[in-house]
Amino acid sequence: MGIGIGIAILTKEQTVKDEDTAREESSSSTFHFKTYMLQKAKSVNQALEAAVSLRDPQKIHESMRYSLLAGGKRVRPVLCIAACELVGGHESTAMPAACAVEMIHTMSLMHDDLPCMDNDDLRRGKPTNHKVFGEDVAVLAGDALLAFAFEHVAIATVGVSSEKIVRVIGELAKSIGSEGLVAGQVVDIKSEGISDVGLEHLEFIHVHKTAALLEGSVVLGAILGGGSDEEVEKLRKFARCIGLLFQVVDDILDVTKSSQQLGKTAGKDLVADKVTYPKLIGIEKSREFAEKLNNEAKDQLAGFDQEKAAPLIALANYIAYREN
């Protein structure tokens, strides 16, 4: 998916929605989503570069950096920082946690790309980690990134109480493990080729595989920024909605766009005989569901200062209206 927000997929009426329209919708202020994303991604990239410096043993750090610094829009770290700032915190307070969620996202991609999992040769236009460093190093570099994510939060977070840091580490771990990201991955793997997968089962996969870490990202930021319990829970619900939205849109794009438009192989889900929203409820109902999720997500932000909420509103629209 690209930074630009292009053709809308939500409703027939919204067939063309350019970036400016999306920006305008997201806030009546002068907030510029693309500039915001690029600025935040730049800060995150600098922090990641410094956190995982090239040191001995060289090979493992080369492998970790290869995948971690391979680009990407840094959606998860930006969500973390945006949530922190929305409740009154500073970017610097959330930055170690923001880096941690990106480390974990990268680890999950590295392990997911392995021959014993999805067996992918390319990621973000580059050979996958195991293609360059070997499967053994790719497994270990993933493990190291996972461990380092926790070390970084524990050691580099400053200006907040230890109670909050412990709470954040618990939330982060939960979003990854056997009741989070990994739960989604394993249920997804075990569902391939099974014909009678229902809507509830599909939602379980997406809520865990995709939404859990997005939820973690937002919740970490909200806690570190000093959000009240009520604010944290509202933002948690917001994140869960946009996490599921992300996946519903992904499913729709897979059947409605060409490989060229997507920048990746289209129709992959059909070929892999994967259950998707369009397959279960059809394209129209999938679009309606996406619209409902986008509205539900934004409803959670209603009680916040709308100017401050502009980045999260724009992120929800971006996820809903992306064209790849």
Next chain:
Amino acid sequence: MGIGIGIAILTKEQTVKDEDTAREESSSSTFHFKTYMLQKAKSVNQALEAAVSLRDPQKIHESMRYSLLAGGKRVRPVLCIAACELVGGHESTAMPAACAVEMIHTMSLMHDDLPCMDNDDLRRGKPTNHKVFGEDVAVLAGDALLAFAFEHVAIATVGVSSEKIVRVIGELAKSIGSEGLVAGQVVDIKSEGISDVGLEHLEFIHVHKTAALLEGSVVLGAILGGGSDEEVEKLRKFARCIGLLFQVVDDILDVTKSSQQLGKTAGKDLVADKVTYPKLIGIEKSREFAEKLNNEAKDQLAGFDQEKAAPLIALANYIAYREN
């Protein structure tokens, strides 16, 4: 290696040393090492069983439990608890951290056994995790155990300050990652078949691959038990010595014992063309080095109450004098 402490390998003079002698050496009190180990292992097993209960999604939890609850002497958790109790803490305070180090040890074995790593079919007399659950699930179950280790420490540790919990999480993560366990594994992998590996290089591998998590186990217990900085650092040095000792003894046993005596394939290091202490400095000098490490380890415990230090002294002797 077995619980029983049998034939000594340290010096020619100490060719036969039975369990009672080792026990007697460890403390002049009535401390009984075997009973202690079995009691502590039982508590740890109960805690692990409760922590990783069989819940949905079943497959991932079955896989995690299969390896985590496959037996083993629980040396790392016992070290953690013993260090906690030595500085005045209670077993219950260290238990979540003790479980965490065992989860991480198990994860490292699961990933190490994968076809792309050591490609082992058997572990503790049972088919390895990937042989039972498939490589994909074995990778994911390892990831889930790694994440859950941190969640468990963050959520289940009670009766100590959040400052200590954050410190403990930082120490634990460091002992695993690219400057700990994983560093040792990757340098080990990259050293196979290289003929000019020196002593310093070999020590780097062992200090990281084996000693780092043993050090983490002891340090976590010492911090949680309320040890002073000086006590923590003494126990850190103790753990580093016994970690390296463990590996030196392992190298000696590989060339001096039969497969039957070891309960595993003897001469594996020679076949794998691995650099070992006997290969680099000969059997006699390896035995002298092991004796030096054992003494250095026990020197660190000199300032502590000797009755309370009995478990750690016995653990050092156990590691030094084990026969398999």
